[in-house]
Amino acid sequence: MNTRNRWLMISVGLGMLLNPLNSSMVSVAIPRLQNAFQLDFTVVSWIIFSFYIASAISNPVVGKASDLFGRKKIFLIGLVVAFVSSLLAPLSPNFGWLIVFRIVQSIGTSMMISVGMAIIRIHITEKQATALSVLTIFQSGAAAIGPFIGGILIHWWDWPAIFFVNIPFVVVSFLFCWKTIPKDEKPSSFVRGMSFRKWLDLIDASGILLFTVGLIALLVGLLSVKSSGHVSFMNVIVGLIGLIALGAFVRHELQAKSPFIPLRTFAKYPALTWVNVQFMVVNILFYALFFGIPSYLQTVRHVSEFHTGILMLSLGLCSLIASPLAGRWIDKSGPRSVLLVSAILMTLGSVWIVTLNQTSPVISVCLALAAFGISNGLNSVGMQAALFKSSPKEIIGVASGLFSTSRNLGAILSSLLISIVMGGSFSFRGFRELGIILTIIALSLVLMSWKRRESGELQEQTNSRSQGLDK
The missing domain is CATH 1.20.1250.20 (MFS general substrate transporter like domains)
Structure with missing residues (x-):
């Protein structure tokens, strides 16, 4: 180079x-x-x-x-x-x-x-x-x-x-x-002559508006219920507006020529759908711990921001160390085993959170952070490999965009989960409840990874047998 x-x-x-x-x-x-x-x-x-x-x-x-x-x-x-x-x-x-x-x-x-x-x-x-x-x-x-x-x-x-x-x-x-960065090529005559209305159609402005209104309204409705402590008529109305807007968004995307999120792709490629669902669940788990642990340390255990940052470093370092190792592992045996081990590590880390009490050494959270850090390193490579394996070459660009959207949705849902569990203030009881919920989600991820591993092995055996018959 x-x-x-x-x-x-x-x-x-x-x-x-x-x-x-x-x-x-x-x-x-x-x-x-x-x-x-x-x-x-x-x-x-x-x-x-x-x-x-x-x-x-x-x-x-x-x-x-x-x-x-x-x-x-x-x-x-x-x-x-x-x-x-x-x-x-x-x-x-x-x-x-x-x-x-x-x-x-x-x-x-x-x-x-x-x-x-x-x-x-x-x-x-x-x-x-x-x-x-x-x-x-x-x-x-x-x-x-x-x-x-x-x-x-x-x-x-x-x-x-x-x-x-x-x-x-x-x-x-x-x-x-x-x-x-080299200079850009001059835009084509099509681009120079594009009207503002055509540009809005190209980026699917209607779909973006429906998605934004629906998601924000639904989040406001759910969060206000928890923070106010009771279900008011206004909370219900805002939440319903969100659901209606998201329903209209789904209908619009299925009919749009240039959809903001190409939902038809999910129906056409079920393997790609499962990869994105699994990736979203992975990010719900990861970001719930990523955003939850610092607030627990500072609010509940009264650890300074400086020492919180040092403790959180164990998450990042384990992730960086695990990533290249995951690449070698995947080259030898494929992504399925890597993703299964990652799901097991997330389960162990979630269980460890549940076992913590108010007198546990602060440094003990590093075990949960290390488990999630290693799993994040495995997932960062394993999920990308699973994406490329399940995506036809002609839609790899669309698949990458959907993959990024799944990560963002997972992060949003993790923040929603923390806010609903904690309400107005972060507490030890809420942190333990969060650990229980994460354990349940992680166990479902283990089951999902195991079933995909079994189905993948069966598919490989079927392919090898058919190849043998052909010979």
Whole structure:
């Protein structure tokens, strides 16, 4: 790989790490934000919801926009958006404005995630697999050390520091990308003559609107029931609006020519459907622990942000160590055994959470974090391998988009689960209840992985027999 390609890879990687870094640093900031804005846990959870909802919506839209208007242009715009949001978020006069800037930040960083991989695939032709693996390390490394960095920054400078820390990364990435990313080709006459209405049809604006309204209304309805302590008529109405909008979204997507989420693909490829369902369940488990443990340590056990970040480092380090080992394992025996072991580790980690009591050593949470960290490393490679194995080559782009959506939905559902269980404040009793629920979900994941393993082995035996008969 020549020097120019190395600098291109570093430049793009610095921009792409901002999304996982910002989604992970906030896990340590939630208790401090509760105190700063005098809000309960349910309301502060929207700092998580807003980021993943915006990311789920913007990823496919930005992907289409980059194909039409140029990848370098979209990447640089994403850096500018991330810079502005990181600069203004700490100046928010109230929590509502902080959510607005958090959404803007998610859109900006998602623009780089969506376009970065495409830039590398197009402009680096030699040792392309190595280049893509390096970008994966940028992202997984940022997610792994995010809570540690967030803990240090909040401990010494308070919560605004987790936004200001983005600025040097953005500036350096922008300067490098301006020089290293080749110029975009001029848009075709079709793009130049495209009307605004055609552009809205292309990105499926109606589908995006229905999905956004439905998801937010349903979340508001469910969360308000828990935080208010009773079911009011307004809670029911808001929840029903959400369900109706999501139902209309499903109907619209099945009929749309260019759907926001191509639901017909799920019906056509059942194996792909199961991979996405399993990936969503995996992320419900992972993010429930990822966001739950820091609040438990700080709110219930009164551990400082600094020490919380250090303890959370065990999760990230185990994940980074397990990922390359998973790759070798999958090359030898395929993804099924890896995913089964991962599900078992998540079950053991969830059971360990249930066994903790209020006098247990704080460091004992590292066992649960290590189990989930190893399983995350196995899943990050295993689920990707399962995706490629179950996806026909002609729809691999669509399959990758659906895969990313499944991750975001899993993160959203995990935050919803924590908020419903905890209500207004984080407690030891709620944390134990969360552990019980996670154990049940993890056991269902073990069963799902085992059945898929058995069905896969039967399919392989059938294929080998048919091949023998042919001979």
